[in-house]
Amino acid sequence: MRLETDNLTSYSLLAVFAHPDDESLACGGLLAWCADRGARVALLCATHGEQGPNRSGNNKTPAQLGSTRARELKQAAKVLGLSDVVLLDYPDGSLKWSDTNPLKEQIVDAIQKFRPDIVITFGRDGLYWHPDHIAIHESTTAACATMGTKAPALYYVTMPPDCVKTLVDTISSRPAAHALSKEFCGISDLNAFGAQAPHPTLVLNVGCFAIQKLSALRCHQTQVAGSVLMHMTDRDAEELFSIEHFHRSIIGQTHNTFLESLPSRPNK
């Protein structure tokens, strides 16, 4: 049965990620789309990203960077139309080696609070083997598994290999962007993105919401200043950010969700 998808006010989605900026990069188009159609879209982010790079040009202590990234996340959430942001304070960079039992409980609490139809997080590859991404995948999967058949449908973000490399090569080959770093998210091996990602079971064209995704990513200035993302046009976003990929887990509800009923691309 296909569901009504122009009006999503009776639906709810919870995204669970490790760092401020993961939400925009991984599935910003879908989050914006669902929020625009009235769904309640909440985000739980496990760390402040205080050990990450700082490309904004101002020296910051980890605590200062964490505060700045919290503000950037708030701005990105506004751009995407998120209704709720839960920002936790687990140690950035060492989530995998932390006691994640409390995190698992906090994810269960968030599921009970927001009652999402859908939970989205990273797959077991962490998109590019980032240990924090793998840790949030494991904690979210474990949290949903403890809820048995009452768990919401669980989806993992995934991407085809070459996706990020194509984006970076396209933008950085232009004369104005020639001198830019070819790193993406601080990773120089662009072939790492999606190299071991699970195959997609759901491929969505997020259409016009790709521009919102780019705007949201640019809110994370400490992460994207001086990168190819600052040289993308709206048209680039529609070409290079319009497809988002997801893999549905076997955990949780098994019926068709509203995601599977979304049209091939949104009508604005």
Ligand SMILES: [Zn+2]
């Ligand atoms: Zn991350």
